[in-house]
Amino acid sequence: MxxxxxxxxxxxxxxxxxxxxxxxxxxxxxxxxxxxxxxxxxxxxxxxxxxxxxxxxxxxxxxxxxxxxxxxxxxxxxxxxxxxxxxxxxxxxxxxxxxxxxxxxxxxxxxxxxxxxxxxxxxxxxxxxxxxxxxxxxxxxxxxxxxxxxxxxxVSAVTGVPVLLVNPRVAVATGPVFRAWDGVDRGALPAGETLAVAKAARNDLEGPAVGMAPAIAEVLAWLRGLAGVQLARMSGSGATCFALFGDEGAAVRAGAGVPGGWWGCVTRLRP
Structure with a gap:
C-alpha cells in the first residue's frame, strides 16, 4: 500500500x-x-x-x-x-x-x-x-x-484563516523578477502578531512582477474589490495572488466568481 x-x-x-x-x-x-x-x-x-x-x-x-x-x-x-x-x-x-x-x-x-x-x-x-x-x-x-x-x-500561528488563491495562468520565473527589483531598501519587517504584521507589510516583488506580467495587477485589483477581504497580496515572485477573509462563506462565494481563464482555489491556512 x-x-x-x-x-x-x-x-x-x-x-x-x-x-x-x-x-x-x-x-x-x-x-x-x-x-x-x-x-x-x-x-x-x-x-x-x-x-x-x-x-x-x-x-x-x-x-x-x-x-x-x-x-x-x-x-x-x-x-x-x-x-x-x-x-x-x-x-x-x-x-x-x-x-x-x-x-x-x-x-x-x-x-x-x-x-x-x-x-x-x-x-x-x-x-x-x-x-x-x-x-x-x-x-x-x-x-x-x-x-x-x-x-x-x-511566529504566532494563523490556523484556519480562509484564503482564496488566484493565478492568471501566467508562469513567472523567479530569477528575472528578483533581478528587476530596484535595489531600494524600504525597511524591515516589523515584529508582532502574524496577521497584524502581514497587513502592515508589503511584497517588494509585486512591482517587478507586474512589469513582466501585467495580468497580476488585474488579479490584485479584482481580489481587493471583493467583500470581506482582510488582505490581498501577491505571493513570492508571482504570479499567484491571495486574499485572506474573515469568514469561510465569503471566501467560498468569492471563489465561485473567479473570472474565466484564471485558476482559483479556496482553502485555509495551516497552523
Missing amino acids: AVIETAWAKLNLALHVRRRETDGYHALETLFAFTEFGDTLAVAESEALTLCVSGEFAGAAGDGEENLVLRAARALESGRGAALRLEKRIPVAAGLGGGSADAAAALRLLNRHWGLGRSVAELEAIGATLGADVAACVRGVTVRGEGRGEVLTP
Missing part, C-alpha cells in the same frame, strides 16, 4: 527585500504561511528510484532527473529505491513554492519510508541545499524567514 504525504502550498504573507548580495542572491525578510491545499506525493516499494507525475500541472513540472522530488530523494543518500508518484495540483512557477513543497514532502516521506530517523533540523539542513524555500516547506508551519529565506524563527 502506498503511503501519502501532502506538499502544502506556500504563501509569502509579506516579503521585504533588503539588499542584493555580491553572489547575486538577495537578503530578505518574509512571513511564510502554508495552506491546506497542495500536491500529494505517494511512495511504494521499489528496487529503483522512479517518479511518475500526474495532475493538471504535470506537464509543466516534468518527471526528469532535475525534478526536485528526485533531487531530494538523492540528497538523503540512502542508496535505496522507491516508486514515487506526484499529483501536481499547485501551478508551476507561480509563487506558491510548489517545487520546494514537493522536495520537502519527499524528505519527510522518504525519511519515514526508509526508516532513516533524520530529525526535522537535519531535514531542513538538507532542504536548504536544494532551494531557499525548502527548509521552511519541510517545517510546513507559519514562520518568519530571513537570510535567503532559510533562517527560520517561529
Whole structure:
C-alpha cells in the first residue's frame, strides 16, 4: 500500500527585500504561511528510484532527473529505491513554492519510508541545499524567514484563516523578477502578531512582477474589490495572488466568481 504525504502550498504573507548580495542572491525578510491545499506525493516499494507525475500541472513540472522530488530523494543518500508518484495540483512557477513543497514532502516521506530517523533540523539542513524555500516547506508551519529565506524563527500561528488563491495562468520565473527589483531598501519587517504584521507589510516583488506580467495587477485589483477581504497580496515572485477573509462563506462565494481563464482555489491556512 502506498503511503501519502501532502506538499502544502506556500504563501509569502509579506516579503521585504533588503539588499542584493555580491553572489547575486538577495537578503530578505518574509512571513511564510502554508495552506491546506497542495500536491500529494505517494511512495511504494521499489528496487529503483522512479517518479511518475500526474495532475493538471504535470506537464509543466516534468518527471526528469532535475525534478526536485528526485533531487531530494538523492540528497538523503540512502542508496535505496522507491516508486514515487506526484499529483501536481499547485501551478508551476507561480509563487506558491510548489517545487520546494514537493522536495520537502519527499524528505519527510522518504525519511519515514526508509526508516532513516533524520530529525526535522537535519531535514531542513538538507532542504536548504536544494532551494531557499525548502527548509521552511519541510517545517510546513507559519514562520518568519530571513537570510535567503532559510533562517527560520517561529511566529504566532494563523490556523484556519480562509484564503482564496488566484493565478492568471501566467508562469513567472523567479530569477528575472528578483533581478528587476530596484535595489531600494524600504525597511524591515516589523515584529508582532502574524496577521497584524502581514497587513502592515508589503511584497517588494509585486512591482517587478507586474512589469513582466501585467495580468497580476488585474488579479490584485479584482481580489481587493471583493467583500470581506482582510488582505490581498501577491505571493513570492508571482504570479499567484491571495486574499485572506474573515469568514469561510465569503471566501467560498468569492471563489465561485473567479473570472474565466484564471485558476482559483479556496482553502485555509495551516497552523
